[in-house]
Amino acid sequence: xxxxxxxxxxxxxxxxxxxxxxxxxxxxxxxxxxxxxxxxxxxxxxxxxxxxxxxxxxxxxxxxxxxxxxxxxxxxxxxxxxxxxxxxxxxxxxxxxxxxxxxxxxxxxxxxxxxxxxxxxxxxxxxxxxxxxxxxxxxxxxxxxxxxxxxxxxxxxxxxxxxxxxxxxxxxxxxxxxxxxxxxxxxxxxxxxxxxxxxxxxxxxxxxxxxxxxxxxxxxxxxxxxxxxxxxxxxxxxxxxxxxxxxxxxxxxxxxxxxxxxxxxxxxxxxxxxxxxxxxxxxxxxxxxxxxxxxxxxxxxxxxxxxxxxxxxxxxxxxxxxxxxxxxxxxxxxxxxxxxxxxxxxxxxxxxxxxxxxxxxxxxxxxxxxxxxxxxxxxxxxxxxxxxxxxxxxxxxxxxxxxxxxxxxxxxxxxxxxxxxxxxxxxxxxxxxxxxxxxxxxxxxxxxxxxxxxxxxxxxxxxxxxxxxxxxxxxxxxxxxxxxxxxxxxxxxxxxxxxxxxxxxxxxxxxxxxxxxxxxxxxxxxxxxxxxxxxxxxxxxxxxxxxxxxxxxxxxxxxxxxxxxxxxxxxxxxxxxxxxxxxxxxxxxxxxxxxxxxxxxxxxxxxxxxxxxxxxxxxxxxxxxxxxxxxxxxxxxxxxxxxxxxxxxxxxxxxxxxxxxxxxxxxxxxxxxxxxxxxxxxxxxxxxxxxxxxxxxxxxxxxxxxxxxxxxxxxxxxxxxxxxxxxxxxxxxxxxxxxxxxxxxxxx
Amino acid sequence: xxxxxxxxxxxxxxxxxxxxxxxxxxxxxxxxxxxxxxxxxxxxxxxxxxxxxxxxxxxxxxxxxxxxxxxxxxxxxxxxx
Numbered sequence: 001x002x003x004x005x006x007x008x009x010x011x012x013x014x015x016x017x018x019x020x021x022x023x024x025x026x027x028x029x030x031x032x033x034x035x036x037x038x039x040x041x042x043x044x045x046x047x048x049x050x051x052x053x054x055x056x057x058x059x060x061x062x063x064x065x066x067x068x069x070x071x072x073x074x075x076x077x078x079x080x081x082x083x084x085x086x087x088x089x090x091x092x093x094x095x096x097x098x099x100x101x102x103x104x105x106x107x108x109x110x111x112x113x114x115x116x117x118x119x120x121x122x123x124x125x126x127x128x129x130x131x132x133x134x135x136x137x138x139x140x141x142x143x144x145x146x147x148x149x150x151x152x153x154x155x156x157x158x159x160x161x162x163x164x165x166x167x168x169x170x171x172x173x174x175x176x177x178x179x180x181x182x183x184x185x186x187x188x189x190x191x192x193x194x195x196x197x198x199x200x201x202x203x204x205x206x207x208x209x210x211x212x213x214x215x216x217x218x219x220x221x222x223x224x225x226x227x228x229x230x231x232x233x234x235x236x237x238x239x240x241x242x243x244x245x246x247x248x249x250x251x252x253x254x255x256x257x258x259x260x261x262x263x264x265x266x267x268x269x270x271x272x273x274x275x276x277x278x279x280x281x282x283x284x285x286x287x288x289x290x291x292x293x294x295x296x297x298x299x300x301x302x303x304x305x306x307x308x309x310x311x312x313x314x315x316x317x318x319x320x321x322x323x324x325x326x327x328x329x330x331x332x333x334x335x336x337x338x339x340x341x342x343x344x345x346x347x348x349x350x351x352x353x354x355x356x357x358x359x360x361x362x363x364x365x366x367x368x369x370x371x372x373x374x375x376x377x378x379x380x381x382x383x384x385x386x387x388x389x390x391x392x393x394x395x396x397x398x399x400x401x402x403x404x405x406x407x408x409x410x411x412x413x414x415x416x417x418x419x420x421x422x423x424x425x426x427x428x429x430x431x432x433x434x435x436x437x438x439x440x441x442x443x444x445x446x447x448x449x450x451x452x453x454x455x456x457x458x459x460x461x462x463x464x465x466x467x468x469x470x471x472x473x474x475x476x477x478x479x480x481x482x483x484x485x486x487x488x489x490x491x492x493x494x495x496x497x498x499x500x501x502x503x504x505x506x507x508x509x510x511x512x513x514x515x516x517x518x519x520x521x522x523x524x525x526x527x528x529x530x531x532x533x534x535x536x537x538x539x540x541x542x543x544x545x546x547x548x549x550x551x552x553x554x555x556x557x558x559x560x561x562x563x564x565x566x567x568x569x570x571x572x573x574x575x576x577x578x579x580x581x582x583x584x585x586x587x588x589x590x591x592x593x594x595x596x597x598x599x600x601x602x603x604x605x606x607x608x609x610x611x612x613x614x615x616x617x618x619x620x621x622x623x624x625x626x627x628x629x630x631x632x633x634x635x636x637x638x639x640x641x642x643x644x645x646x647x648x649x650x651x652x653x654x655x656x657x658x659x660x661x662x663x664x665x666x667x668x669x670x671x672x673x674x675x676x677x678x679x680x681x682x683x684x685x686x687x688x689x690x691x692x693x694x695x696x697x698x699x700x701x702x703x704x705x706x707x708x709x710x711x712x713x714x715x716x717x718x719x720x721x722x723x724x725x726x727x728x729x730x731x732x733x734x735x736x737x738x739x740x741x742x743x744x745x746x747x748x
Numbered sequence: 749x750x751x752x753x754x755x756x757x758x759x760x761x762x763x764x765x766x767x768x769x770x771x772x773x774x775x776x777x778x779x780x781x782x783x784x785x786x787x788x789x790x791x792x793x794x795x796x797x798x799x800x801x802x803x804x805x806x807x808x809x810x811x812x813x814x815x816x817x818x819x820x821x822x823x824x825x826x827x828x829x
Contacts, residue, residue, distance in 0.1 A: 155791075155795070156761070156788075156791060156792065157757045157792075169757065170755070170757055170824055171755070171756040171757055172755040172756045172757070172823075173756065199829075255829055256828070256829025257829075259829070331827070333823075333824035333825060333826065333827075334826055334827065336824075337823065337824075337826075364827055364828060364829035365829050366829040367828070367829060368827060368828065368829050407803075409821075409823055410753055410755070410800070410821040410823065411800040411802075411803045411819060411821045411823075412802075412803050412819055413803055414802070414803040414804065448828075449805050449826055449828070450828075451805070451826075451828045452806070515827075515828045515829055516827070516828025516829070517828060518828065596806070596809050598804060598806065598812075599804065600804055600805060600806075698804070707829075708828060708829060
């Protein structure tokens, strides 16, 4: 459907009503993972490897088991054998087998009558290790003399002769790369590096698990996707998925890091061993940083050819990414297609390597791979614009991908909104704000695919005409409000008459997690379909009451009405009147919809940041920050703005301060927020936002998904601003004050 | 007949062609025909790929319809956060 044909001027969509979870959250009534309790509950603690790479020779739990209050200890011996592929990866990461593969890798777990007793007991479990050589740096892990982490993990794609730590190779492109560089007036290349960073969600992982000897159990857990928790736990424990009922708690942030399991099977295994008593397991912040999934670290070569007028003639990247000690965890497959996705470039070549390292099993982190790719490409583009004295936004506009462009990863783009986003950026007053001494402005663009995914939704009409909607996508960024708005709009009723509930795995068909910026798109689209189904049934009930054909009834403003003069003259039957009578007119009225929805629309964003760099200390202060992004349609604009601001805040932290620091011994040196420094409120200005709306023709209200694109541009935008402010071009993140100061001094 | 564009790594497993042409009405039939013609593609397709149909990235559900006029690309499976 062309943009102009999408309905505009909605009654509710695009408004900013109160959030349904607001009161619960500000009063402390909302129940997060660690808030769940059960009668007769035990508490668990986990024994973790202090070594980056070590053979486990012996585990002796006798002293722990002798401690009063200890009810169970589990090791890998308590888990089934014979798993393969990703199921084996999940089990191996949950609890080490023969070898601990990273600092913090779980090797045993204990359940006791209190958390303190469990922690004391964990200290009494004696583990004998044989320390092995380790490697944590991605480039070092590819070197010929690097210790082999796990031989035989490489897939078919890896060229012969490469180190066994290289497990995946990807290459693609189009055009003639050499001819493209030959046609350029300026060819530049550079190497860029980013460290691993953590999603930094405020709520640590927490769960309560109960599993009986009959293989039937329950879990309450903080997660982005409880069907994934069910499937993964069942695989790791060798139980049937349908016998495990999983209920999600409220979630204090996820950003991709809660789309998988880390310690959940331990709680279930302990419960089974303790006679079915419920077991609660709550990670500390140090455990979260050491043993859950951060994003990958990356080492990236980029080469770009450009004409004097700013036309990009060719682009080439070679990325290396480590995703921990497990195959398939790095976002190399996502980073490569994102690298040049913003641009229409005739000659492109992409190569990428996934590499194993003695680090925790990486997890998804908001637009996985795109921020690193954008840091490399958008930084080099900025350098070339400065060298050619070209306006960096005009160059991006000149080369911008649009509908009909052959994308960098092959397919032709449908309707996309990068041009509109760039034009809105150039019109914003922040672009003309004056800059003082030691201040600089940086810009960057970014891209994310967005996603549909398996989705199941049901909708129930109440006897009073109110509506319940059951969804399976945990609400991280406002999906309950957005879905309620779309359902109320479709049914022609008030927003307050719709309550959206995130329900447990026994209540709906399989749902993928809230990931890929999909919840408002996919669950929203399914909820609209379910509402349309309910409308048909309500029209049929009205038709039966009036004695006319159902096709002669239409639904307008929350009521069934005769469709025209010929249908007869009957007063409207409202949703409340139909609901009140439904027990006597055929029974409950509900709608449901199950699908893998199509119509996903990609989204683009452009960020502009002004920073001031203190030449005495190297400290960068963000003065002004602007996010402009195509939302397709902002269902609840306040939440959309929040997503934009959140992406920028995380990206600023990644650019300026956040990094996993490993010592020579392979141990994580900064496993706490005091040393792993995420931005706090005083580090950030008010982040300005502009919502561009180029509606997605694949969604009834034009939604594209907004959760991820916002973290793609900030790394490069901040680095470009720091370079403009200080003259120091740093190609390795984070741009911490000592690093910037050293670069300034080196340039003087 | 439908034309399926391959990323470079897949081309090596399909005789070097940038694209393969197969008879299929669904994504499932398309995969089956591709594997029959180029058995080396089987482990990659079974490990999971994303199918891009007319610019839209899909998870490659086997029942999805494909038509000769569609632009079809296989890309590495894309995950989100």
